[in-house]
Amino acid sequence: MPKLDFDVINLGHGSGGLLTNKLLEAGVFDVLKNPLLDTHHDGAVLEMNGQMAFSTDSYVVSPVFFPGGNIGDLAVNGTVNDLAMCGAGAQYLSLAFILEEGLPMAEYWDILISIKNAAQRAGVQIITGDTKVVERGKGDKIFINTTGIGAIHPRADISMQRVRPGDRILISGHIATHGIVIMSVRQGVEFETTLTSDTANLNHTVLQLLDTFGPDIHLLRDPTRGGVATVLNEIARDAHLGVEIRQDRLPVLEEVAGACELLGFDPLYVANEGVFIAVAAPAAAEAMLEKLRSLEYGAHAQIVGEVVETHPRQVILHSQIGGRRVVNMLTGEQLPRIC
């Protein structure tokens, strides 16, 4: 961290004047530097050609720092992943901060470094940004918006319209980890081993799957807020088809399952950050599973169910003990400010 004349963020850092300039020069511009950002204009100018995906998310996770990450890498990975779910490789991000007066510079700095590292790992450039400051008590330390652009993979053909009866539903990894980690920090629950958030960039994995399987991937979704149950319900609703899943196929870490029981959560509703759901053509599904298991963040992938013509707009879970139950969309708020 550079030597600065201030230890905490104050309202002047959002003035657009001298203090904003000082903060940017010492921080953002130096840490994140790249030729497009370096123009210091109101926006970045770049060449784009072809089919592009465009996605935005604001991040308000609390606490800001948690086992396995912080709001900075979450904000980069989250938007990179939303683009990946469109079949796009993230190329450019914007970065907008809403800081609360009094935020310690040391925390701001740690978050900035995490942003830089997450952007490097994802292979994305941060090319334009904004910094606002609100008075103490009018925000909560730091909120971040990232908005991303990336070219659609030439072999991608992802849309709800392509979901068909018989399609298989793959989940790329252990579910419910992120939500349980955040909740355990808030409630002071301790685990025997170190459980960490699954925040990760999925773009490299998704692009490699698209290289091999292209249009056999009908739909991609990341089950963040609302969890797996909500995404499956959105698929059932928007595709006007049914979804069936098998409980014994759901990949959940033993400790996470235990914590869910302890805290009274169903892992199907708990938020994920580094997990995606793929709806795949039946003929390709087994090969896709095998490939996915060989890729980054895919080792624990499973085929958890399929799309059916019966019970349209409904998600049915086949339980371990042989029962069936309807899985609804998340109602109310289970874990506020999970991302």
Next chain:
Amino acid sequence: MPKLDFDVINLGHGSGGLLTNKLLEAGVFDVLKNPLLDTHHDGAVLEMNGQMAFSTDSYVVSPVFFPGGNIGDLAVNGTVNDLAMCGAGAQYLSLAFILEEGLPMAEYWDILISIKNAAQRAGVQIITGDTKVVERGKGDKIFINTTGIGAIHPRADISMQRVRPGDRILISGHIATHGIVIMSVRQGVEFETTLTSDTANLNHTVLQLLDTFGPDIHLLRDPTRGGVATVLNEIARDAHLGVEIRQDRLPVLEEVAGACELLGFDPLYVANEGVFIAVAAPAAAEAMLEKLRSLEYGAHAQIVGEVVETHPRQVILHSQIGGRRVVNMLTGEQLPRIC
């Protein structure tokens, strides 16, 4: 406003589950509908070709409603204008809300309608978005991020490197109005006539200027936070040249000038929303002024000064009474949360 089962925003509206879906279906998707938004995916997919500008801003203005506008049209116009300052016509926006629990639905609805109307006036489509909710006391009613993309005008060649000694400095309209309106609302100051914020989209005006004057426009900047003084200082600093302006040429509404005196502000530091500064080739400046005065929001334009080789990195004001003084960048924070 549609009939809904809720009068205020609650944490469930940010869950990503059923309540988020209800809010979106009843609100955003219906009010803002367009073919790209209607896909309801994690991001929008669109065709882009050529040189594009990309810009982001978060809006935290307080109060949320003010004479002449609200945070909704401000958020659309602000990002449209940042793109215009790159020489680009805004085409697509993302829209991300951070709502505070307890925000009355009626206020949310008014803001949403303003967003729709501002987008229509600017000719821009909102194609992807996000909604988060934070607990009461962890935000302040509503914060909005908009991030925009637009094609660079084929005749635009705007960059700090093109600023030359002799270039003229044009201001497109009355300065300091937005800041004074916000401050007067906060402090309960009343004006004899109705003074309203200058929030407006500048893209149509800028594109028409580019049609006619193309590369004779060397630089465009909108003096929002930090005001005219800060933008001129950034130009002087980054172009390594001096800037001279004449106080008697600065367009300021009489009431705004009076309020500035009353409140102890220098209009050069007060924020604007619907005003831009153009740095123009000297041979074209007079014709550009004439044209600008015939365009929307340009009636009160003035040539206020020029770029000089002497006193590099310094902005000098020639006062009405014949004196000269250095105009520095805004230090500290004059009017927090002006945009």
